[in-house]
Amino acid sequence: MNQAINNQSPNNPDENRVNKKTSNMPLWIMIFLFALPNAAAIYFYLNRDSINLGETTNFGTLISPVRQLEEISLKKLDGSDFKLSSMHKKWIMVSIGSSSCEQSCQENLYKMRQIRKAAPEGFARITRVFFLTDQNDMESFNSLLKDYQGMEVILPEGNPADSYKDFLNNFSVAGEKVEDGIYIIDPLGNYMMAYPPNAEAKGILKDMERLLKISQIG
DSSP: OHHHHHHTSTTOHHHHHHHHHHHHHHHHHHHHHHHHHHHHHHHHHHTTTTOOOOTTTOSSEEEEEEEEOOOOOEEETTSOEEOGGGGTTSEEEEEEEOTTOOHHHHHHHHHHHHHHHHSTTHHHHEEEEEEESOOTTHHHHHHHHTTSTTOEEEESTTSOHHHHHHHHHTTOSTTOOOTTOEEEEOTTSEEEEEEOTTOOHHHHHHHHHHHHHHOSOO
């Protein structure tokens, strides 16, 4: 009788150990749920060079390995200095074209503006940069810019010609010309995705939504 009572006593070590494990279970579940998104994001960034997203998961060309863009001296349309590093922690949509900005160029400006509007937290997490290849028709270009407020425009003037050209050639995919494509730079300053001229805005938006969702950086 006494032995049976002792086995059910609150002082039983085995029983206390089981109760303690059970009481801690909700805490461990909460820790796991909160840690999982950050762990996934860290894994994605640490392994982004080796992860194959596959044709069904992205609509652009994945740059693998990603290209860390070298910092060079750049000038904005207003004459002030510009550095890509000043935009770290944001996703950057880039397009490149001449000051005449024909139809394909104008379509890219429109796509980038609309994608930024449509993407979750796009205004806070995405910025747009347009690199000019010349300044031959700035009157027309400045008139066009009225519809694209907030986009950074980078001038070729004030930059060593070869240095600027080499910088823009970083965006080339398989030797193709860089004009009229749309390119994505991640919040760490890596060029990681390219879209050819005439790429559909819906596809780019889906990729951006996926990147914003899985990334805790930017």
